[in-house]
Structures are given as C-alpha cells and as structure tokens.
Amino acid sequence: MMESRHDRVAARSRRREPAQSTQRKPTMSDVARLAGVGTMTVSRVLNGKACVSAETAKRVQAAVEQLNYRPNELARAFRGQRSRSIGLVIPYLFDPFFANCAQAVTAVAREHAYSVIITTSDEDPDTEYAAAEQMLQRHVEGLVVIPSRFRQTRLTRALFGKTPVVAFDRPVLDPSIDVVLVQNTSGTRRMVEHLIEHGHRRIACLGLSRSLYTMNARFLGYRRAMQDAGFKEDAALGCESKEITLSILKDKLYGKDTPTAVITFNTLVARYALSAIAHLGVKVPSDLAFTGFDDFDLAEFTSPPLTVVRQPAQEMGQVAANLLFERIARAELPRTGNRIVLPVEIVLRRSCGCKHRTPVIIH
Amino acid sequence: MMESRHDRVAARSRRREPAQSTQRKPTMSDVARLAGVGTMTVSRVLNGKACVSAETAKRVQAAVEQLNYRPNELARAFRGQRSRSIGLVIPYLFDPFFANCAQAVTAVAREHAYSVIITTSDEDPDTEYAAAEQMLQRHVEGLVVIPSRFRQTRLTRALFGKTPVVAFDRPVLDPSIDVVLVQNTSGTRRMVEHLIEHGHRRIACLGLSRSLYTMNARFLGYRRAMQDAGFKEDAALGCESKEITLSILKDKLYGKDTPTAVITFNTLVARYALSAIAHLGVKVPSDLAFTGFDDFDLAEFTSPPLTVVRQPAQEMGQVAANLLFERIARAELPRTGNRIVLPVEIVLRRSCGCKHRTPVIIH
DNA sequence: CTGTTAGCGCATTCAG
DNA sequence: CTGAATGCGCTAACAG
Numbered sequence: 001m002m003e004s005r006h007d008r009v010a011a012r013s014r015r016r017e018p019a020q021s022t023q024r025k026p027t028m029s030d031v032a033r034l035a036g037v038g039t040m041t042v043s044r045v046l047n048g049k050a051c052v053s054a055e056t057a058k059r060v061q062a063a064v065e066q067l068n069y070r071p072n073e074l075a076r077a078f079r080g081q082r083s084r085s086i087g088l089v090i091p092y093l094f095d096p097f098f099a100n101c102a103q104a105v106t107a108v109a110r111e112h113a114y115s116v117i118i119t120t121s122d123e124d125p126d127t128e129y130a131a132a133e134q135m136l137q138r139h140v141e142g143l144v145v146i147p148s149r150f151r152q153t154r155l156t157r158a159l160f161g162k163t164p165v166v167a168f169d170r171p172v173l174d175p176s177i178d179v180v181l182v183q184n185t186s187g188t189r190r191m192v193e194h195l196i197e198h199g200h201r202r203i204a205c206l207g208l209s210r211s212l213y214t215m216n217a218r219f220l221g222y223r224r225a226m227q228d229a230g231f232k233e234d235a236a237l238g239c240e241s242k243e244i245t246l247s248i249l250k251d252k253l254y255g256k257d258t259p260t261a262v263i264t265f266n267t268l269v270a271r272y273a274l275s276a277i278a279h280l281g282v283k284v285p286s287d288l289a290f291t292g293f294d295d296f297d298l299a300e301f302t303s304p305p306l307t308v309v310r311q312p313a314q315e316m317g318q319v320a321a322n323l324l325f326e327r328i329a330r331a332e333l334p335r336t337g338n339r340i341v342l343p344v345e346i347v348l349r350r351s352c353g354c355k356h357r358t359p360v361i362i363h
Numbered sequence: 364m365m366e367s368r369h370d371r372v373a374a375r376s377r378r379r380e381p382a383q384s385t386q387r388k389p390t391m392s393d394v395a396r397l398a399g400v401g402t403m404t405v406s407r408v409l410n411g412k413a414c415v416s417a418e419t420a421k422r423v424q425a426a427v428e429q430l431n432y433r434p435n436e437l438a439r440a441f442r443g444q445r446s447r448s449i450g451l452v453i454p455y456l457f458d459p460f461f462a463n464c465a466q467a468v469t470a471v472a473r474e475h476a477y478s479v480i481i482t483t484s485d486e487d488p489d490t491e492y493a494a495a496e497q498m499l500q501r502h503v504e505g506l507v508v509i510p511s512r513f514r515q516t517r518l519t520r521a522l523f524g525k526t527p528v529v530a531f532d533r534p535v536l537d538p539s540i541d542v543v544l545v546q547n548t549s550g551t552r553r554m555v556e557h558l559i560e561h562g563h564r565r566i567a568c569l570g571l572s573r574s575l576y577t578m579n580a581r582f583l584g585y586r587r588a589m590q591d592a593g594f595k596e597d598a599a600l601g602c603e604s605k606e607i608t609l610s611i612l613k614d615k616l617y618g619k620d621t622p623t624a625v626i627t628f629n630t631l632v633a634r635y636a637l638s639a640i641a642h643l644g645v646k647v648p649s650d651l652a653f654t655g656f657d658d659f660d661l662a663e664f665t666s667p668p669l670t671v672v673r674q675p676a677q678e679m680g681q682v683a684a685n686l687l688f689e690r691i692a693r694a695e696l697p698r699t700g701n702r703i704v705l706p707v708e709i710v711l712r713r714s715c716g717c718k719h720r721t722p723v724i725i726h
Numbered sequence: 727c728t729g730t731t732a733g734c735g736c737a738t739t740c741a742g
Numbered sequence: 743c744t745g746a747a748t749g750c751g752c753t754a755a756c757a758g
Contacts, residue, residue, distance in 0.1 A: 401728065401730075404727090404728060404729075407727095407728090414728085415727070416728090419728080441734060441735075441736095442733085442734055443734090
C-alpha cells in the first residue's frame with residue numbers, strides 16, 4: 001500500500017516536470033525554477049516588496065515574461081484574505097438611471113484595481129438576499145447596493161458581518177449602514193412649487209407604490225408643497241402599467257376637479273403618462289402642464305421638451321463607491337453610518353409652461 | 364528548534380479549537396466536528412452526492428444550520444478549477460443599448476447560478492485587454508464581450524487559451540470566436556429603401572467613424588440602397604459631438620443638393636442631429652425626413668415620433684450568454700466559431716413621413 | 727457509505 | 743536579502 005501511494009506521487013511529479021508548453025498555466029514555482037530562485041522571491045518581486053536585489057528581480061521579471069506568467073488571482077485571494085473585488089447589486093440594468101449608477105461604480109472600482117461582481121435583484125428581496133449571500137461567499141471586500149423595497153429588504157448588518165456595505169439611491173433600515181441619497185423630497189417640493197408659481201392649484205402626482213423609498217419620499221415632497229399652499233392632494237400611486245395609467249388619467253381628466261398640472265415620480269411613469277396623454281389628445285402644457293422626476297437623454301426632444309428634477313446618477317454611484325473603498329481601507333465599521341444627501345437640479349424646459357428656448361437649470 | 368515549531372503548531376491548534384462564536388467564519392471542518400463526521404461527508408452532502416445515508420445527511424444539515432455555515436466559494440473555485448463565474452466586457456453602461464445587453468447576460472448567468480464580473484472598456488482596446496486579462500487571472504470560465512474598435516482590439520484566441528469567448532454586437536477578427544450580431548447592413552438598407560419609397564432621392568447618413576464595426580456595416584447598407592436606386596451618397600461619419608453635427612447639418616441644409624431625408628446610425632448621433640435640427644428650425648418630416656438606427660424608450664414621444672430600425676438588444680445578450688454556457692458545458696472549443704445574425708425590425712412612426720397614428724412594425 | 731490523505735497556488739511565518 | 747516550510751478551505755482519489 002505504501003507502493004501505490006509512492007507510485008501516485010511519482011506519477012504526479014512526473015506530470016509536473018515539463019511545466020512548459022503544456023496546457024497548464026505556469027505557476028509561481030515554474031517561474032522560480034526558471035529564474036533559479038525560490039518561490040518567495042518571485043512573490044516578493046510580483047508584489048513589489050523592496051527586499052529583493054535588483055539583480056534577482058530582473059531575472060525573475062525575465063522568467064515571468066518568458067513564461068507569460070500571470071498570478072492566479074483566485075489563489076491569491078484565497079490565501080491572502082483579500083479578493084480585490086466588490087459586489088454591486090441593483091434592481092435593473094435596463095433602467096438608464098440604474099445603469100448610470102452602475103457605470104460610476106465600475107469606474108471607481110477600476111481606479112482601485114478592483115473587480116466588480118454585478119447582479120440585478122429585479123426589485124425582489126429574495127433575489128437580492130441570495131445575490132448578497134453569494135457575493136459574501138465569494139468574499140467580496142465590500143458591497144454597493146440599491147436595496148429593494150425598503151420594509152422588505154432582508155439586507156442586514158448581521159448578514160454582512162464585518163464586510164462593509166454602502167446603500168445608495170434608497171436607504172436600508174439598519175442605521176449602521178452608510179447610505180447615499182438624493183434630495184427626493186425637497187426636489188419634488190420645489191418642482192411642485194414651481195408649478196404653483198405657474199398658477200396651478202389642482203396638481204396631480206403619478207407614481208408607483210409608496211413601498212418604494214424614493215416614491216414615498218417624492219410623494220412627501222409633493223404633499224408638503226400642496227399642504228403649504230393649502231391645495232388638495234391628488235395622488236395616484238399605482239401607475240404600474242401603461243393601461244392602468246391611461247385609465248387613471250382618463251378618470252382624472254374627464255372627472256371633476258380636473259388637474260391642470262401633473263408631476264410623475266420616475267421616468268417609467270412619465271412614459272406611461274405621456275402615452276396616455278397622447279392617446280387622450282391632451283395638449284401639453286396648455287391643457288395640462290407636465291413635469292417629472294429624473295432626467296433622461298432625450299427629454300429635450302419630446303414634445304414639448306420635459307421639465308424635470310434631475311438627479312446626479314453618476315455622482316451618486318461614485319460617492320457610494322468611494323465611501324465603500326474608504327471603509328475597506330479603514331477596515332473598521334462605524335457604529336452609525338454616514339448619510340449623504342446629494343443635491344438635485346430643476347431643469348426647466350417647456351412642458352411645465354415655461355417658454356425657455358433652451359433649458360434653464362436651477363440648483 | 365524542533366521545539367519552536369512544535370510550539371507554533373500547538374498554538375495554532377489551540378487557536379483553532381473554539382471555532383465557535385469567534386469572528387472567524389465557520390469552515391467545513393467546524394461543521395464536520397459538530398456533526399461528528401469527516402469533512403468529506405460534509406462536502407458530499409453540500410454537493411448533493413448521493414452516497415451519504417439520509418441519517419448523517421440530516422445531522423450535517425443541522426450542523427450547517429446551527430453554525431450558519433456557508434461554503435467558501437473562493438476555496439471551492441480554487442480547488443475545483445471551476446469558478447462558476449463569467450466575465451462581461453462592454454464599452455459603456457450609460458448607453459441603454461449596452462445596458463440592455465448586459466441585463467440579459469446577467470439574467471442568463473443567474474439561471475446558471477454563475478456570477479458575472481463586469482467591466483466597461485470605454486471603447487479603449489488597452490482597457491479592454493487589461494480587463495480581459497484580469498478576468499482570466501480570476502479564472503472566469505468564459506467571457507462575453509462587445510469588442511472595441513474592430514481593427515484595434517487586442518482580444519485573440521491566444522490570449523484566452525482554452526477559455527471560451529463569445530463576442531456580440533461586433534465581431535472580432537479571430538474566426539474561431541463565436542459572434543452574435545444583428546442585421547446591421549440589411550436593416551439600414553431597408554430603412555433607406557423605405558425613405559426612397561417616400562420619394563426621397565437625396566438622403567444623407569450621419570454616423571461615427573467606420574472603424575466601429577456597426578457603423579461601417581450600417582453605412583454599407585446605406586450605400587447599397589443608394590447605389591441600387593442610382594442615387595448619390597451623402598455621408599457624414601464624423602458626428603462626434605453636438606457641435607460638429609450641427610455644423611455638418613448646417614452645411615448640408617444650406618448648401619446645394621440639400622438632402623430631404625437623413626438616417627442616423629445610432630442613438631447618440633440621433634440626439635446630436637435632433638438638437639441641430641431644432642436649433643436650425645427645420646421641420647420634420649416636411650422639411651427633412653428623419654430616421655435612425657436603434658430604438659429607445661421614448662422614441663414614441665419625440666416630436667415627431669421617430670422611425671427607427673429596432674435591434675433586439677436583450678435577445679442578443681441572451682443568445683450570446685447561452686452560447687457561452689453551451690461552450691462551457693461542452694468544454695471543447697470549435698475550430699471555427701458560430702456566427703449568429705439576429706433580425707431587426709423597422710418601426711415606422713412619423714418622422715419618416717408616414718402618417719401612422721401608432722407605430723407600424725415590419726419584420 | 728464514510729474517513730484519510732494530499733495538494734490546488736500563493737503568501738505568511740521564521741531561519742538562515 | 744533569500745529560501746523552506748506551512749496551511750488557507752475545499753474536494754479528488756483512494757482505502758476502508
């Protein structure tokens with residue numbers, strides 16, 4: 001029985017001998033052998049540790065080139081407890097707003113020479129949870145996430161242990177987690193106030209469920225502005241589809257107390273509403289002033305150009321990612337996380353009733 | 364000296380003893396100890412190998428739950444030579460077209476329980492190359508990539524070795540790499556033919572450099588249609604900015620042989636052109652018929668609604684990812700790769716001169 | 727059905 | 743300044 005084991009070992013060594021030109025990727029010891037040094041020396045050269053003579057360093061470099069050696073990041077991460085990767089969890093990628101956030105995060109990660117593992121949660125808390133868990137199992141060094149529905153998200157500090165997490169666009173319940181937001185409430189309020197300055201009194205808002213943090217925050221801004229002005233709220237927060245939105249809008253516009261202005265709470269709902277408005281033959285802004293939350297590339301070319309609250313998507317992703325890398329560098333978790341709120345801009349085009357030939361931006 | 368080593372080892376064992384409630388994540392041997400079995404048994408249970416009695420399996424499960432054990436994916440990947448991850452390299456994420464592609468890829472990956480490492484190349488061959496190399500070092504099992512400029516991309520089979528790669532949206536030079544494309548040329552040709560049917564003879568095209576595969580392919584479709592009809596080409600393929608596009612369009616529209624119709628080759632250029640057209644006060648479609656390549660969410664709400672060639676972004680990502688997973692499963696590389704071309708649709712709205720109240724889609 | 731042994735490729739000890 | 747030994751957590755290959 002000793003025999004058989006010996007044989008195996010021998011076979012193994014034999015297999016390893018060539019180490020060259022076979023399909024197997026070269027390892028550090030291949031490099032070491034070729035350079036006539038120990039593996040540690042190679043490791044040191046690769047990691048730029050000073051304590052290697054220029055002489056040997058050069059020999060090692062040469063061997064690396066010759067073998068076209070590339071360190072196995074997997075082994076390195078496994079051994080060194082540092083995976084040089086972060087996780088990114090967002091609801092969707094087909095929403096340009098989220099995509100812009102993601103772009104910023106990947107850009108920051110690249111600056112730090114980190115990889116990004118990305119997953120879409122589809123706004124589903126379970127998918128989100130599974131994604132986070134999966135990333136943790138991959139030992140990401142940190143996580144940037146746009147949490148799904150506020151009250152339902154299963155993301156907690158307990159799950160993450162000592163892995164830093166930054167939430168953005170929407171907060172999580174756990175106050176020890178950093179969060180980066182935009183001025184949802186005040187942005188919306190200012191937009192509604194602008195509508196009021198145009199002389200509107202009956203202003204409707206259109207959005208999705210208030211169980212989404214941003215929807216609720218924007219609704220609160222709307223409510224605040226309306227209450228301050230002493231006007232009556234007119235909210236429809238179930239615009240889940242083009243059809244539903246059409247029927248909601250039809251009811252409103254053909255009913256009594258017809259609104260003379262609306263604000264939509266995101267681009268998706270704006271699209272549904274625009275579609276309904278076109279269908280109903282309503283003229284914007286003469287019959288109905290139209291405003292939205294979240295700018296988009298072609299907002300200037302809709303008819304009429306849309307007045308919107310613009311949120312800094314890229315900046316938000318960037319700030320969130322930078323915050324995460326700070327945490328990673330510091331390697332200590334705060335009792336209570338940061339809460340950063342980024343300013344929004346009001347972009348006045350013509351759908352609100354303004355006559356500007358080019359957009360006017362208010363900070 | 365034997366002493367000292369012995370001491371170290373002893374210290375180590377001691378440190379390991381508790382294995383409980385400390386910060387350290389539980390390992391398989393923690394589970395094994397708790398369940399009173401060997402680590403292999405735990406491994407087998409976790410990987411669903413049948414050869415474990417239901418009895419022990421249950422004990423192991425219980426131990427896993429109790430310790431809240433999660434396997435270390437890094438170790439697993441390192442050991443098993445299977446990282447269960449793929450790489451995704453795309454030019455940008457802020458372009459909705461690319462973002463949609465990415466969304467589809469991540470969705471397919473999730474179905475396969477694979478992670479996705481994402482990087483944006485910014486259309487830069489060097490960044491792209493570095494990204495690919497980085498992913499290879501992380502031992503992704505495959506790569507899905509939208510290559511940067513055709514002739515410059517440094518992505519080659521040699522770089523990838525036996526790791527499968529699927530290119531999409533744009534091909535690579537290496538014919539052994541699978542590629543998924545859309546009907547760029549014929550789509551554009553059909554669109555131009557439609558313009559011709561509307562009675563246009565002087566049709567200009569606006570795009571970016573032909574060094575981008577898609578630009579060139581679309582230009583070829585334009586050229587083909589114009590030549591077939593016996594009309595003169597009028598191409599401007601340097602629309603790199605809003606300003607440049609404005610000056611190009613101004614020259615064209617105020618010059619002689621004024622075009623009566625244009626086709627833009629992507630959404631970015633469409634935006635530049637739309638801006639210029641608004642600036643110049645040109646009426647669409649009466650003064651100038653307008654068409655584009657690549658549909659977008661709000662194309663219906665521009666003024667007038669835009670007629671475009673619609674390309675199946677999500678489907679392309681999906682097909683590419685599925686192809687990759689096939690290759691991964693098969694574990695053998697083909698001499699010559701697949702070349703899949705997906706059909707596009709012509710979406711007739713009103714900017715081309717059609718009077719449709721709702722879009723008409725031609726397959 | 728279950729346990730033992732060994733090693734994936736690297737970097738952290740420690741000893742020269 | 744350099745090298746040898748050791749083990750990260752897991753699983754393939756065997757041995758019982």
